[in-house]
Amino acid sequence: MEGPLALREWAVAVEALASGRQVIVLRKGGIAEETKEFKVESPRFYLFPSYEHQKPHLMKEEARATVLLTQEEALANPDTVRIAYYAEVVHDLEVTDEETLQRLDALHVWTHDYAAERLKWKRTKPLHVLVLRVYAVDNPLLLPLDESFGGCKSWLQIPPISPSAMHPVLTDEQFDARVDEVLRCVNG
Template sequence: MELQIKAQAEPVAFKEWAVTIDSLLKGELIFVMRKGGIVEETKHFSLQSPRFYLMPAYEHQKEHLLKQPYQGRIASMMKDWSPEQQHMKLEGYADVVEDILICDAETLHAIRELHIWTDQFAEERLKWKKTQPLHLLVLRVYKLDEPLVTEMQDVYRGCKSWVTIDNSLPERKLTPVLSDEQFAEKYEQLKASLRTASN
């Protein structure tokens, strides 16, 4: 199944660890967890757009915060990255299926087998900004048939969740990384785990 991204005057990108985006594009993962970046414009995370490009962030990735099967990926990704890079390559696009708010460790623990991060990483995300819930963004992820390469801008740098891409983009073709059936199965598994935590 092939879809198209319509032309956008001010397209939005969501910044996330490059290793996380890699896992999303491989169909291993269908959600991200977010409370906001260090340099957010607001004091808490908010969903700025229901669909967006996925922009890899290479800073602050840590191998020890990934489960053992996923360790080693960061080192291989960093070989092709430099702080002085002149271009940013975007290969993924996502639609938000659901924004689930997590407020307690029991709920977070219930989904521990469904993601790539260690318990330490997940718990630190939950505890940071204690008065704010942890957003679990369930994503339907697509791969661009042709990567989008855009000139690097200063606004793309730093620990922030959202970036407006500084140019008008034409329509682009994309393909879902999971079939409808595969996504439905993973989504139901997630919801079943969350139901278990609420009982």
């Protein structure tokens, strides 16, 4: 029996989503993607925290300490990964220009330079701005790390897991306000 899908995302971004600091992730696709570009494989998935490429200097000042905290957590638990959040894609918006990206700048934890670098990479492909409704899993899962979780790919098949109750990290009103803010930025 196949398990659910998980989106690999920097642990610092998962924490920003979990706290309600942001409701978006910026995706271009990993270099190991089968199609060489990002696509939403499922509208619902777990968030799989990744520690490999996140670096404090790529984050806004407010998130730099969280990078270090997540790296310490990974070092303290080298054989497991903690899956504590689930997400639903509300919008998959495509951004192709620097002006739109600049308008989104206050809505995420990455530096503008890093976000612009993501936009410019594979210039002919759009940057996907996924607007996510995030849920905290009441009983976080500890999965043993597996070789299949490695590599620069966005989507991971994780082992079958027992369902757990979840609750949204933002109220409906808070989330709707954040989505409206994102849409205003993208639509100019």
